Amino acid sequence: MSDSAQPIVSLRDVTRTYAQGKTEVLALRGVSLEIFPGELTVLSGPSGSGKTTALNLIGALDRPTSGSVRVDGHELATLSRGELSELRRDRIGFVFQAYNLVPILTAYENAEVVMALQGIDAKARRARVMGLLAQVGLEGLEDRRPDEMSGGQQQRVAIARALAAKPAIVLADEPTANVDSETAEALLNLMEQLNRELKVTFLFSTHDPRVMARARRLIRMVDGRIVEDKVQG
């Protein structure tokens, strides 16, 4: 945490309730937290603790029932759907548990999707995407489609896609849940390296102890509340 820098993410007294049949489920109960540039933070907790809900709110995919969510200086409640789309496109990178690559696009095309949406010219896109693919260890595999790659390779493409648009923060929801331990180790090394060398801000949600162990900052959630927020050595 930094005292001088402005937070990229700021949650103030956020609650989120869902209707489940006739009952109301309180997924977040007055959560407040700040994420600063360059942090590698892990939201941990058991299933139903609210970590994914928090990640969705920060990712501008959901709106809070009450409270304030600010991302990169924008109060999300004041943004239209189109503006939320632009915020996600320009300032937030996503890495999903199930990779979620577009199956008909090659590794290169998947990685360049966001840049193409931003209207960046093909030459600049190529330079950036080829560099990123090399950085995530996929040099020479750029023409492969998702079904021609392993799970680990697909998640590396997803990381390259998340980083391509130079986002303010990368949100990774259980990024190692679908890969074997060796691949998970390699992916964590990669994200740690990207955080260290490129100062990419990462926010993970996980209940994988290996991921928690790598976090510089660990936020533990239980029943929709933050019960622990600590910086690790």
Place this chain on the structure above:
Amino acid sequence: MNLPRMAWRNVFRNARRSAVTISAMTVALAALLVLSGLIRGLYLGMERDLVELELGDVQVHAPGYRNRPSIYERLEAPDSIIAPLEAAGFRVSSRLRGSGLAAGAKESAGAQLIGLDPARDATVSDIGTKVAEGRWLEVSDARGVVIGRKLAKSLHVGVGDTLLLLSTAADGSMANELYTVRGVLGPVGDGLDRSAVFLVQQTLRELLELPEGVHQLIVRRPPTVPLLDAKAAVVAAAPGQDVNTWKELMPTVAQLLQSTEGSMMLMFLVVYLAVGIVVLNAMLMAVFERIREFGVLKAVGVKPRTVVALVFLEGAAQTAIAVGLGLLLAVPALLYLSTTGIDVGSMSAASLGGATFSQHWVAVLDRQTFTGPIGALAFVVSVAIGYPALKAARLDPLEAIHHR
């Protein structure tokens, strides 16, 4: 993200489903292209026959003649009308008309007597080429007549037989003369088939004791002059006379022909309704199978309108393939039908609003033959794709990402 490329690849993602969709579109389009060419050929043939055989583009009569035809209602100075029109590139032929009785050896029937100059008339009408038996009029054969096929049948006369014509001459006296049937026409039009007796103009003039004037001018316009402009030119050349286009002379047929495009479009839409259901089903399946993918795209910043564009491009790609294949099937058939055609000998006896169908039914192969069926297909596919496209665009990214 190259949307057209993505759409193209998506078409081949479920090859079997796309093949069924494209096949349905192809078969319907090919069938409707051929049908469009044939129906347009049928109606345009009717229009052409009406104009080229019977009516011309524009006709001139003395005021009141059409409502109450009388040999006394004549255009007294036809040359003063013909000369300026011919100078402007129009072709004009005068006709003398009367009514009377035609009699063979045993039978008699009412007849319309039409006197014309064979050489001049050939510049405005193809009627002389429609002789089924015998030959057309010749100036040198003043006593030779050509009659309609139904009249010949009812009088039991044929080529070489004698025909008695009875009428009232202009001086009120009984006009009667014997003539020889030189030719019998094939089917040209119901009215002419039943009662027409064509004579050399001078012969009819002598029979009816009409020293001057004519009853009718038949005008053909230069190909580049629109019909209404042609009428205006004729009105200017024949002030005070009754000038009408062929559409005004036969309004029922004109309306029928005018409604052809609308009727065909309705037929296209009915046939395409089935295709639309296939497309709607296929595109809905394609969207439902990819809910998570659309969710991811929207999560990373793809806007709803881009999703709509992607789904529409997928439909457009399939339509484009179907149009290519449809043309490949239909064009050879249309080429054959527009050159060789279909012989409809028995059908040619039928008439519609006074116009008869051509004996030789040929398809028309022009721009409109293609624009109607292809345009209607594009319209139906667009409507069918609208719902799946909006469905995809309105997906909530959060729900869609977690869709299973």
